[in-house]
Amino acid sequence: xxxxxxxxxxxxxxxxxxxxxxxxxxxxxxxxxxxxxxxxxxxxxxxxxxxxxxxxxxxxxxxxxxxxxxxxxxxxxxxxxxxxxxxxxxxxxxxxxxxxxxxxxxxxxxxxxxxxxxxxxxxxxxxxxxxxxxxx
Amino acid sequence: xxxxxxxxxxxxxxxxxxxxxxxxxxxxxxxxxxxxxxxxxxxxxxxxxxxxxxxxxxxxxxxxxxxxxxxxxxxxxxxxxxxxxxxxxxxxxxxxxxxxxxxxxxxxxxxxxxxxxxxxxxxxxxxxxxxxxxxx
DNA sequence: TGCCATACGTTATAGCATAACGCAACAAAC
DNA sequence: GTTTGTTGCGTTATGCTATAACGTATGGCA
Numbered sequence: 001x002x003x004x005x006x007x008x009x010x011x012x013x014x015x016x017x018x019x020x021x022x023x024x025x026x027x028x029x030x031x032x033x034x035x036x037x038x039x040x041x042x043x044x045x046x047x048x049x050x051x052x053x054x055x056x057x058x059x060x061x062x063x064x065x066x067x068x069x070x071x072x073x074x075x076x077x078x079x080x081x082x083x084x085x086x087x088x089x090x091x092x093x094x095x096x097x098x099x100x101x102x103x104x105x106x107x108x109x110x111x112x113x114x115x116x117x118x119x120x121x122x123x124x125x126x127x128x129x130x131x132x133x134x135x136x
Numbered sequence: 137x138x139x140x141x142x143x144x145x146x147x148x149x150x151x152x153x154x155x156x157x158x159x160x161x162x163x164x165x166x167x168x169x170x171x172x173x174x175x176x177x178x179x180x181x182x183x184x185x186x187x188x189x190x191x192x193x194x195x196x197x198x199x200x201x202x203x204x205x206x207x208x209x210x211x212x213x214x215x216x217x218x219x220x221x222x223x224x225x226x227x228x229x230x231x232x233x234x235x236x237x238x239x240x241x242x243x244x245x246x247x248x249x250x251x252x253x254x255x256x257x258x259x260x261x262x263x264x265x266x267x268x269x270x271x272x
Numbered sequence: 273t274g275c276c277a278t279a280c281g282t283t284a285t286a287g288c289a290t291a292a293c294g295c296a297a298c299a300a301a302c
Numbered sequence: 303g304t305t306t307g308t309t310g311c312g313t314t315a316t317g318c319t320a321t322a323a324c325g326t327a328t329g330g331c332a
Binding site for chain 1: 197198225227228234236238240241244245248249252253254255256257258259260261262263264265266267268271
């Protein structure tokens with residue numbers, strides 16, 4: 001379970017995501033790292049791929065954006081990165097995304113898959129709508 | 137709740153999706169309708185937008201593809217298009233997508249949203265993995 | 273008839289993602 | 303210490319996905 005240390009590019013991308021207050025696109029990351037020598041999209045996408053594998057970054061499919069894992073330093077759900085499916089609630093007004101986990105949902109999905117002998121690899125759960133502030 | 141009849145373009149797009157045995161991209165739809173006079177992506181996207189509003193077509197976010205609603209002629213879940221959130225299990229090997237619904241999951245998501253005063257607009261649930269046939 | 277809403281067709285452009293090439297750094301095997 | 307394999311890096315080019323902005327056409331209705 002020992003992961004290699006992050007490379008320079010991977011650290012830069014993760015830092016950029018950590019500093020963002022909402023999910024941002026790969027091209028936004030690229031723009032924010034031009035001063036650090038980034039020139040091409042692949043530099044971003046390659047780093048993102050590794051960070052996702054390490055569970056440090058999540059991709060939000062419905063908006064083509066990326067976000068640092070909100071729990072990468074916590075011990076919830078049995079320890080870092082031991083948790084189940086990641087879910088997001090994304091405000092379409094302010095762009096903020098809340099990450100959460102729900103074991104009951106995981107369980108229901110596991111039951112559905114088990115009954116049909118479907119082997120899940122990656123599950124996406126995303127709610128788009130208005131956060132409390134923006135709905136008011 | 138009376139929807140206007142589909143336009144010619146909308147019918148062509150829906151027919152194309154109904155004939156496909158798996159989700160297909162907007163550009164694939166475009167290619168399959170060139171013989172019917174389609175020339176530009178917007179002709180497809182505009183039809184897809186209306187079909188989605190009518191609940192006849194679903195977009196699968198994780199693969200940027202579209203599929204005809206599997207239940208558009210059924211009376212499950214209290215009648216046509218009265219059902220809750222649509223979920224998909226997509227086989228990354230053969231491309232097939234199974235549409236399903238789970239009220240328990242809907243309920244859990246509703247609870248999460250309610251506690252945080254989040255107003256859901258559209259919810260995405262997608263499991264990518266291997267179907268029984270492809271996993272064997 | 274005039275107005276309005278909706279759909280349509282076209283061109284252009286924006287935004288997201290990967291293929292394919294070669295090079296560099298580093299560690300394990302010999 | 304050289305070979306070899308793996309991983310990451312940089313660059314160019316390309317492909318796929320989606321929408322902006324314009325004008326036209328159609329049909330309902332006052």
